[in-house]
Amino acid sequence: MAHTAMTVTLIAAYLAVLTLVALKARAAHQFKEFSLAGRSLTLPLVFGSLAATYVGPAFSIGFVGKGYATGLVFLIIGLAFSLQNILVGLFVAPRLRSLNDCHTLGDVIYQKYNRTCQILAGVISVGLCAGFAGVMIKAGGSILSDIFGIPFWAAVALVCGITTLYTTVGGLRASVITDAFQFTTFSILLPLIFLWLLLHMPGGLSHLAQVARDTTSRGWSMISGIEIVGLATAFLLGEMLIPPYANRALGSKSTRVSRNGFLLAGLFSGIWFVVMLAIGILASMKPDVVAEIAGLPALAREDQVLLVLVRMTLPFGFYALLLVVLLSVIMSSLDSLLNAGAVSFTQDIFRFIAPPASDHTALIQGRWATVTIAAAAAVSALRVPGIIEGLLFCYSIWAPAVLPALLLGLWMPQPKPLAGILSMLAGSLSGIFFTIVLERMQSNIPPILPALAIALLAYLVGHHVRPSQRTSEAGGQMK
Amino acid sequence: MILIISSLVIMACLVAIVSGIWVIVGLVTELVNRSSTPDVSARDGNDFAHARQKSQDSSELV
Numbered sequence: 118m119a120h121t122a123m124t125v126t127l128i129a130a131y132l133a134v135l136t137l138v139a140l141k142a143r144a145a146h147q148f149k150e151f152s153l154a155g156r157s158l159t160l161p162l163v164f165g166s167l168a169a170t171y172v173g174p175a176f177s178i179g180f181v182g183k184g185y186a187t188g189l190v191f192l193i194i195g196l197a198f199s200l201q202n203i204l205v206g207l208f209v210a211p212r213l214r215s216l217n218d219c220h221t222l223g224d225v226i227y228q229k230y231n232r233t234c235q236i237l238a239g240v241i242s243v244g245l246c247a248g249f250a251g252v253m254i255k256a257g258g259s260i261l262s263d264i265f266g267i268p269f270w271a272a273v274a275l276v277c278g279i280t281t282l283y284t285t286v287g288g289l290r291a292s293v294i295t296d297a298f299q300f301t302t303f304s305i306l307l308p309l310i311f312l313w314l315l316l317h318m319p320g321g322l323s324h325l326a327q328v329a330r331d332t333t334s335r336g337w338s339m340i341s342g343i344e345i346v347g348l349a350t351a352f353l354l355g356e357m358l359i360p361p362y363a364n365r366a367l368g369s370k371s372t373r374v375s376r377n378g379f380l381l382a383g384l385f386s387g388i389w390f391v392v393m394l395a396i397g398i399l400a401s402m403k404p405d406v407v408a409e410i411a412g413l414p415a416l417a418r419e420d421q422v423l424l425v426l427v428r429m430t431l432p433f434g435f436y437a438l439l440l441v442v443l444l445s446v447i448m449s450s451l452d453s454l455l456n457a458g459a460v461s462f463t464q465d466i467f468r469f470i471a472p473p474a475s476d477h478t479a480l481i482q483g484r485w486a487t488v489t490i491a492a493a494a495a496v497s498a499l500r501v502p503g504i505i506e507g508l509l510f511c512y513s514i515w516a517p518a519v520l521p522a523l524l525l526g527l528w529m530p531q532p533k534p535l536a537g538i539l540s541m542l543a544g545s546l547s548g549i550f551f552t553i554v555l556e557r558m559q560s561n562i563p564p565i566l567p568a569l570a571i572a573l574l575a576y577l578v579g580h581h582v583r584p585s586q587r588t589s590e591a592g593g594q595m596k
Numbered sequence: 597m598i599l600i601i602s603s604l605v606i607m608a609c610l611v612a613i614v615s616g617i618w619v620i621v622g623l624v625t626e627l628v629n630r631s632s633t634p635d636v637s638a639r640d641g642n643d644f645a646h647a648r649q650k651s652q653d654s655s656e657l658v
Contacts, residue, residue, distance in 0.1 A: 141627045161622020168615075189601075297623040304616035308609040326601035385615055391608035 124437040125265065131302075131441045132279060135448075138298045139283035139291045148479040151288030152220040152460040153368040158293055163369050163378030165297035168385050169449035170361050171198075172303065174256040175508055177446050180390055181426075182419025184397020185410075187336025188329050194345065195390040197352040199383045205358060206379030210366040212527055214375040221457075222363045222523060223465030229526035230537040232469065237541045239465025241518045242360045245511055246458030247490050249359070250451055251497035252507035257447040258498060260440060273495050276448065281491040284452045285484045289368055289460070292452040299445035304389075306442050310427065310435060311396050317430075318399065329398045347563030354565060355512030357520055360457035400426040455494070459486035513552045517544030517568035521576050536579030544572030 145151035158166075183191040219225050222242060227235035257276035262269045283291045315322060356362070362379075369375035400406050400422050409425050410418050427439045463483040473479040501507045522540045526532040551564035 138623075138627075141631065159622060159626060161619045162626060164615075165619035165622070294623060294626065297619050301616040301620040301623070304612045304619075308612045312609055322602045322606065323598055325605065326598040329601050329605075330597055385612075388608045388611045388615075391604055392612055395605045395608070 123433065124440060127437045128441055128444065131444070135295055135298065135445075136279070136283065139287055139295050141294070145286070145288035145290065145480065148463070148473075148476050148483060149220075150290065151480055151483050152464065153364070154288070154290035154293060156368055157370050158290075158365065158368045158374065159370055160374050160377055160381075162293050162297050163365050163374055164381045164385070165300040166293040166449075166453070167202075167362060167365055167378055167382035168304070168389070169296035169300035169446075170365075170453040171356065171382070171386065171450075172300075172389060172446055173253060173450040173508075174443075174447060176386075176389065177303070177307070177393060177443070178420055178423050180393035181397040181400070181423040182421075184394030185401050185422040186397070186419055187339060188331075188333030188398055189391075189394055190333055190336035190340060192387075192390050192394055194348045194352055196387055197349040198356070199387040199390075201353050201357050202379050202383030202386060205362075205366075206376050206383060209358065209524070209527065210369075210375040210379045211372040213363065213366045214369055214372045216367075219367055220464045221367075221461045222358065222360060222519065223461055225363075226523060226526060226537065227465075229532050230522070231534040234522070234534055234537040234541065235465050236469060237538060238519060238522075239461050241515075241541065241545060242461040242465065243458050243490065245515050245518075246360055246454045246461065247494050247497065248507070248511045250454040250458065250490065250494035251501055252511070253447050253451040253454065254494055254498035255501045255507070257444060257451065260443050260447070270499065273498050276444075276451070277491050277495045277498075280448050280451045281455060281488060284455045284459075284491075285487045288483070289364060289456050292456045293365070293368075295452060296449045299449035302445045303442045306438055307396070308392050310431070310439065311392060311399065313435075314396075314399055314426075314430060318402065325395065325399060325402065328402050329395070332398055332401060341561060343561045347561065347566070350563055350565055351509065351512050354516040354520060354569070355509075357516060358523065359515055360461055361453035364453075364457050364460065396426070397422055403430060405429055455487050455491050458490040459483050462486040462490065510552055513564040513568060514545060514548035516565050517548045517572040519544070521569070521572045525576060533580050535582060536576045539579035540572045540576035543575035544568060547571040 147155075149155060180191060180195070213219070213225060216225060216228060219228065221239070223235040223238040226238045254273055254277050258269055258273035261267070261272035261275055265272070267275075283295060287294075315325065318324065358366075365378065366375045369378060400410075403426070406422075406426050406429055409429060410422060413421055423439070428436050460483060463479060463486050467482055467486065468479070471482075473482060518541055521544065522532075522537040525540075526537060547568040548564065551568050555562055555564050
C-alpha cells in the first residue's frame with residue numbers, strides 16, 4: 118500500500134513539474150510559433166528534443182531486451198541509426214533549414230514539385246504520425262494501467278490527455294522544451310540505475326565485460342545474415358526525416374544548429390545503445406532475474422527484462438523512478454508526433470480545403486488538428502497488436518513513401534511532379550503490400566527493401582515519361 | 597577485449613549523464629531568457645499575410 122502511494126505520488130509530482138515546464142514555454146500566439154517555434158531553437162534544445170523523440174519504447178525497453186538475449190550484437194545494427202542521423206546532419210538538415218517559408222516536409226516537396234505532391238506528402242505524414250502516436254499511446258497506457266490499476270482505456274485517456282493539452286497550447290516550443298526536460302530525466306536516471314547495479318554486482322565491471330563478450334559471441338550465431346541486413350536497413354531508413362525530426366531541422370535557429378543538432382543526436386544514439394545493452398547484459402547475470410523471465414510467455418520476455426531487473430534487484434524507490442523514466446520516454450515521443458501531424462494537416466492539407474483567413478485561424482486549425490489526431494491515435498491504440506509490430510509497420514511505409522521523392526527532389530536540379538507523385542503512391546502501396554504479404558509468408562526479407570526499390574523505379578519512370586512542369590508552375594511556387 | 601568493453605560501458609554512462617546535464621542547463625537558460633523578455637508574439641500575430649511574410653526571414657540563417 119505504502120509502495121503504491123509512493124509510486125502514485127512520484128508520478129503525480131513528475132507530471133506536475135512537466136506541466137509547469139510546459140507552461141513556462143508559453144502559449145503559441147502565431148502559427149509560425151506553433152509550427153516552427155519561431156525558428157529560434159538553440160542547439161541543446163534541438164539535440165535534447167531529437168534524442169528524446171527517437172528514444173521511445175523500442176530504444177529503451179527493446180534494446181535492454183536485446184542486450185539480455187544477444188549481448189552487444191544490436192550495437193552494430195543500432196549504429197546504422199546513428200549513421201543515418203549523422204548523414205542527415207551533414208547533408209540534409211542544413212539544406213532543409215536554408216529553405217525559406219517551409220513549415221513541413223510537405224512545404225519542401227511543394228517547393229520542389231507541385232501542390233498535388235504536397236497534399237500527398239501531407240496525407241502520408243498525418244497518417245504516419247497518427248500511427249506512430251497510436252503505438253506510443255498504447256505503450257504509455259500499458260504502463261499507467263499497471264501502476265494505477267485502472268482500465269486500459271482510462272490509462273490511454275490520461276496519457277493522451279496530458280500530452281495533448283500542452284502540445285495543443287504551446288505547439289512545437291512546448292513540445293521541444295518538455296522533450297528536453299524528459300531527455301534530462303531519462304539520460305541521467307537510467308545510467309545511474311545501471312551504475313548502482315554494477316557497484317553491487319559481484320565481480321563488477323570486468324565480470325560484466327566477460328559476460329558481454331560471451332553473450333555477443335552466442336548472439337551472432339542466433340541471427341542470420343539477411344536478418345542483419347534487414348534490421349540495419351530498417352534502422353538506417355525507417356525513421357529518416359519523419360515529420361517530428363524534419364520540424365526540428367526547420368525550426369532550428371540556424372543551419373549550423375540544425376546540422377550540429379543531428380550530428381550530436383547521432384553520436385548520442387550510439388552511446389545510448391551501449392548503456393541499454395549493458396543493462397540487458399547485467400540482467401542476464403542475475404540468476405533470480407533469469408528464472409523470473411524464463412517463466413514469462415516467450416513473446417513477452419525481452420520486453421519485460423528492464424522492469425523485472427529493477428523490480429527484483431533495487432529498492433522500491435528505484436522501481437517508481439523507472440516508471441517515471443518510461444513515462445517520460447513515451448510522452449516525449451508522443452508530443453513530437455502529435456505536433457508534427459497537426460502542423461502537417463494544417464499546412465499541407467486543410468489549407469487547400471478551407472484557406473485560413475488569418476494567422477489566428479491557422480493557429481486554431483492547428484490546435485484542433487492536434488486534438489483530432491490525438492483522438493484518432495487513442496482509438497487506434499486500443500487496436501494496436503504490439504509495440505514493435507506497430508513501429509515496424511510504420512517504418513516500412515514511411516521510407517519508401519516519402520524518402521525517394523524528398524531526397525531526390527532536394528538534390529536534383531529539375532525534379533518533375535509526376536516522378537514525385539508516382540514515387541509516393543507506389544512507395545506507400547508497396548510498403549503496405551509487402552508488410553502484409555511478407556509477414557504472412559513469415560519471410561526474413563524486410564518489406565522496406567522491395568518497397569524502396571519499387572518507389573525508386575516509379576520515380577525513374579515518372580522522371581522520364583514527361584517533360585518538366587516546373588516552368589509552367591513557376592508562378593505558383595511562391596506562397 | 598574485456599578492457600575495451602569495460603571502458604566503452606563506463607564512458608557511455610558518463611557521456612549520457614553529461615549530455616543530460618548540458619541539456620538541462622540549456623533548457624534553464626532558455627526559460628530564464630524567455631521569462632525576462634516580454635511575450636511580443638501575443639500582440640503581433642493577427643495578420644496572416646504579415647506573419648507569412650515575416651517567416652521568410654533568411655537573415656537569421658548563418
